Amino acid sequence: MALITYREAVGRGIAQAMRADPSVVFLGEDVAAAGGVFKTTAGLLEEFGPVRVRDTPISEQAILGAAMGAAMTGLRPIAEIMFSDFFAVCWDLIANEMAKARYMSDGQFTLPLVIRCANGAGLRFGAQHSQSVENWAMAVPGLKVVAPSNPRDVVGLLATSVMTNDPVIFFEHKGLYASKGEVPEGQDIVEELGVARVLRSGRDATIVALAAMVPKAVAAAERLSSEYGIEVTVIDPRTLVPLDTRTILAEVGKTGRLFTVEENPRLCGWGAEIVSIVAEEAFGQLTGPVVRITTPHIPLPAADRLEDHVLPSVERITETVRKSLDG
Amino acid sequence: MLDQPAGADTVSLELYRKMTEIRIFEKRAYDLFLQNLVKGTTHLGTGQEAIAAGVSQAMRDDDYMFVTYRGHNHVLARGTPMTAVMAELLGRENGLMHGKGGSMHLLDVSRGILGAYAIIGAQLVIANGSAWSAKYRGSGQVTVCFLGDGATNIGAFHEALNLAAVWQLPVVFVCENNQYMEYTPIGSVTAVKRPAADRAPAYGLAGVEVDGNDVEAVYQVAGNAIGTARDGGGPALIEAVTYRHGGHSRADPAKYRPVGEVQEWMARDPLPRYRAVLTARGVDPATLDALDKQAREKVDRATEEAKAGPEPRLELAETNVWADGGHAWRN
Numbered sequence: 181m182a183l184i185t186y187r188e189a190v191g192r193g194i195a196q197a198m199r200a201d202p203s204v205v206f207l208g209e210d211v212a213a214a215g216g217v218f219k220t221t222a223g224l225l226e227e228f229g230p231v232r233v234r235d236t237p238i239s240e241q242a243i244l245g246a247a248m249g250a251a252m253t254g255l256r257p258i259a260e261i262m263f264s265d266f267f268a269v270c271w272d273l274i275a276n277e278m279a280k281a282r283y284m285s286d287g288q289f290t291l292p293l294v295i296r297c298a299n300g301a302g303l304r305f306g307a308q309h310s311q312s313v314e315n316w317a318m319a320v321p322g323l324k325v326v327a328p329s330n331p332r333d334v335v336g337l338l339a340t341s342v343m344t345n346d347p348v349i350f351f352e353h354k355g356l357y358a359s360k361g362e363v364p365e366g367q368d369i370v371e372e373l374g375v376a377r378v379l380r381s382g383r384d385a386t387i388v389a390l391a392a393m394v395p396k397a398v399a400a401a402e403r404l405s406s407e408y409g410i411e412v413t414v415i416d417p418r419t420l421v422p423l424d425t426r427t428i429l430a431e432v433g434k435t436g437r438l439f440t441v442e443e444n445p446r447l448c449g450w451g452a453e454i455v456s457i458v459a460e461e462a463f464g465q466l467t468g469p470v471v472r473i474t475t476p477h478i479p480l481p482a483a484d485r486l487e488d489h490v491l492p493s494v495e496r497i498t499e500t501v502r503k504s505l506d507g
Numbered sequence: 508m509l510d511q512p513a514g515a516d517t518v519s520l521e522l523y524r525k526m527t528e529i530r531i532f533e534k535r536a537y538d539l540f541l542q543n544l545v546k547g548t549t550h551l552g553t554g555q556e557a558i559a560a561g562v563s564q565a566m567r568d569d570d571y572m573f574v575t576y577r578g579h580n581h582v583l584a585r586g587t588p589m590t591a592v593m594a595e596l597l598g599r600e601n602g603l604m605h606g607k608g609g610s611m612h613l614l615d616v617s618r619g620i621l622g623a624y625a626i627i628g629a630q631l632v633i634a635n636g637s638a639w640s641a642k643y644r645g646s647g648q649v650t651v652c653f654l655g656d657g658a659t660n661i662g663a664f665h666e667a668l669n670l671a672a673v674w675q676l677p678v679v680f681v682c683e684n685n686q687y688m689e690y691t692p693i694g695s696v697t698a699v700k701r702p703a704a705d706r707a708p709a710y711g712l713a714g715v716e717v718d719g720n721d722v723e724a725v726y727q728v729a730g731n732a733i734g735t736a737r738d739g740g741g742p743a744l745i746e747a748v749t750y751r752h753g754g755h756s757r758a759d760p761a762k763y764r765p766v767g768e769v770q771e772w773m774a775r776d777p778l779p780r781y782r783a784v785l786t787a788r789g790v791d792p793a794t795l796d797a798l799d800k801q802a803r804e805k806v807d808r809a810t811e812e813a814k815a816g817p818e819p820r821l822e823l824a825e826t827n828v829w830a831d832g833g834h835a836w837r838n
Contacts, residue, residue: 205643231643242632242666248634252621253571255634272663275624279632284608286756287827307800321836322828346828374838385698425837457837 182365187357189218189331190296193338194258198228201256201369204342205237207234207243208260208296217262218298218357240270247487248278251293254344264299264313271316272467278347279322289343294338299327300392300443300492301475301493306482312443312475314390315450317349318420324373328349329394331361333418336371338386344373353391367457374422378431382411385437388454390417393441393492400497408502412439420450428454429462436467439501441492446477467507473500519785523795524724525560526778527802529580532589535806536579536596536610540757544814545596551609554720554752557777558683559584561725562651565634565651566734571619571629571637576611577683578623587615589809599816606819607827619648619749622673628663630654631680635671638678638742647776649736650678651729657688659702668744670712674776677736680744683719703746712744719747720777723784750775796801 186190200205206224208216212235215222225233232430236243240261261267267274274295281350282289301310324346328334334352341348345453379394380401389397394416404410415430417424432438438458440451451472458470473492481487533551540549552559555577567571573582582592587603595602596610603613611625622636624630634652636773641648658664659682671678687692699705704714717728724749729784732743750772754761786792828834 210567234674237669238664239666239670240806241629241663242670243626245632245663245667246636249633249638249641249650250643251636252633253637253640255640259786272626272629273632277624279544282830283757284604284612285616285827286605286607286823287832288614288619290830292830321834323558337740395697404829410574421836423837450525480723 181362182265183360184331184363186334186352186359187218187220187362188332189334189363190338190352191223191364192363192506193335194221194224195227196335196339197222197342198232200368201343203254204256204258205232205234205250206258207236207246209233209236209238209243209262213261219353220352220357222408223318232501234440238347239390240266240377242272243274244273246297248273248291248292249289252281252289256292257295258294258342261297264297265308265311267297267316270345272325274317274349275320279320281321290346291347292345294341294348294350294351296352298354299351300353300355301480301487302392304482304484306489309481310480312478314351314420315444315448318450318453319448322347323350323421325416326419327391328371328418329353329356329391329416330359332340332363332369333371335363336369337373337418339368340370340373351391355392359395363495365437373419374424375421376415376417376424376427378413378415378427380414382413382435384412384435385412385439385499386431386435387439387441387501388413388415388451389441390418390450391443393443396494397441397497399494400501403494403498410440410502410505411502425457430459432458432462435439436465437505438466438470439504440472441497442472442474446474449474468504471500471504473497517612517791518726520794520798522560522564522726523781523801524798525563525584526556526587526722527733527799528783529556529559529583530685531802531806533579535810536593539597539603539759539810544612545610546598547609547675548756548758549596550577550756551601551753552577554772554776555683555685555749557722557781558681558719558747558749560682561722561731564726565730566651567649569619570648570733571634572623572642573621573650573654574613574623575630575655576623576625577655578613578653579610582613582615582623583619584723585615585618585620585819586734587620589805590812592810593813594816597813598815598819599813600819600823601816602702605823606821618802628654628658628661629802631658631667632663632690634678634680635667635676638671638675638676642661642677646739648677649733650658651733652678652679652680654682656680656682656686656693656702668712671742672710675739675741678742679736680730680742681729682744682746684746684748687751687755690759691754700748703744710744712742715743715745717745717747719749720780722777724779771779773832
C-alpha cells in the first residue's frame, strides 16, 4: 500500500488505462505540457508522448467533438473539461450527440469515451467554478456518471471507465484533490461501475453521500456515535448511473431511516431520485421521514465564510440527523 | 469504385445517375410527406444534388462522411440502399436505423457515414475526431464534413476549423451555401460576402469557392482537397455555391424569396445543366433517358418496399442506449 493523493490517483488511473491499451488517447486544455491546472496529469506527456497526450485550444466543443469522433472510429479517448461548470458551453456534444448517437443509430456505434472534469466546491472559486453538476449528466439517458470520493476509487473507477464502451462523465471533486488514501502499489486497480460501497454500518439511520460529502458524512457518523450513541450506516454510491439501488434499499431497510448528503443545490439533486426510489419501493420499511441535506437552492458564493456556511458541513449533518431521530 | 478523371464516361454517367436518383427520391419524399406517410419533418436537398454527387464520387470507399439534417442526398450518393433510407423516413423497422433516427439523423456506419447532425455545427467538431483517429491509426482515411451556410455563424465552426488547422487533420469541410439559413438570406446575417470561403484565411486555409451546381467542378475541387488531406497536407474548407429549390423544411413554402432570384437559379438547375453538358459531349440522350427511367423505377421500388416494411417492434424503443444493447440504469 502507498498513501497517495486524489490528485495523483487521477494520473495513475489514466496511466493504467494508457499502458493497457494503445488506443487510449488523452486531450484537454493545459493537460500535457503543463500537467493540468490542478496538476492531476503531470508526467503523462513524458510517459506517453505528444501523439497520445494532447494540449488543445480553449475550445470545449472542439475537445468533446474530437473525443466523440475518435471514439466512433476505434480510439478510446479521455477528454478533460477543466471545470464541470464549463459543460454549459459544450453540452450539445454531451447531451445531444454522445448520449444519443448509439440509440439513434440503433447500435451502429459504440462510444467508448470518458469526459473528466473538476467538479464541486470548497476552493472559494465562486459561482461559476464550484458547482456540483452530477445531476445535469444524470438527467440525460445514455451517459454513465461516476463520482469517486477517495484515491483508490479514482484509480479503479477511472481505469474501468476508460474501458467501458459507453460515454462516461467522470466527476473528480476538486476539493478532494489534496486528500490522501491508501492505494495498492504495483498492480492495476479495477472497480466495477454500479457498485456502492458501505463504509460504515449502524442500526439507527442510513446516510447516502457522494464525493466530498463522503468524508463529511463519515465524520458526522463518528460524532453521532461518540457524542450521542447514534449508530448510522454510510453509503458511497460511487456511480450514479448505473446506480446500486439494491445496496441502498437493503441498507435503508435495516435502519428504517434515510438521509442524503448532497453538495448540489436543492432542486433535482441526485438524492431526490434516491429518495423517490426508496419511497416507491421501501416505504413500508421507513420508520420516519426521509431527509435531504443539501446546499440551499442558490448559486455558490466565493467568500470562505459564506461558502462554508451554505455547503453541508459535519456539524449540519450531525445536527440534522440527531434532531430528526429525536423527533 | 470509379475514380477516373472527370469527363471520363463512366464517372460522368455515375454523377448523372446519382443526381437523378436524388432528385426523384426527394420529390417522392415530399409527396409521401403530403400523404402523411413521412412523419415529423424533412429537409430536402433538391437543387443541391451536384454537391453530394460530386464530393462522394471523389471519396475513397473507406473515407468518413458527416452530413447534416438536409442529408438524404449525401447518404444516397454514398450508396446506402434507397429502401433503407425511405423506410427510415416512413418510420419502419426496415429503415436504416429501424425507425429510431428519422429523416434528420440518417447514418450508415458500414459506409463510413458517421451521422447526420441536426444541431447546427456539431458535425464539424466531431468530424475532427474521426480525422484525428485516422491520422493516429495511419489509415489514410479522409473525413468529409458537410455543413450549411448557416453553420458558419455558430461557434462550433470556429472551434472546429481552428483545431483542424492546428492539428493538420485530414478533414475536408464542404459548405453548401444555398443562400438561406433556414428562412433568412445568409447575406443579411453574415459579416462577409462568402460565409465560408472568406473566413478560411483566418484559419490559414485557402478560400476555395466552387460552383456547386456544376457537378464536375465539385468533383474536381473535392478530389483535390481530399487528395491533399490524404497526403498529409491538412484540412480544407470548400464553399460550394448553390440554391435550395424548396423551403427550409416541409413547413416552409419559401414565399420570402424574390421571384427573379428563383427564376435565375432555376435556370442554373444542376441536373438539366449536366444533361446538356453530356449531350453536347456526344452522350446519346437515350442513354440518359434510360438512367432516368432506372432511377424512377428504383425510387418506386424503394417506396413500395418501405411501405411494405413492418412497423418497428415496440421493444426497439428500449434497446441500444448502452453498448450492451440495453438501457438499464440501476440494478
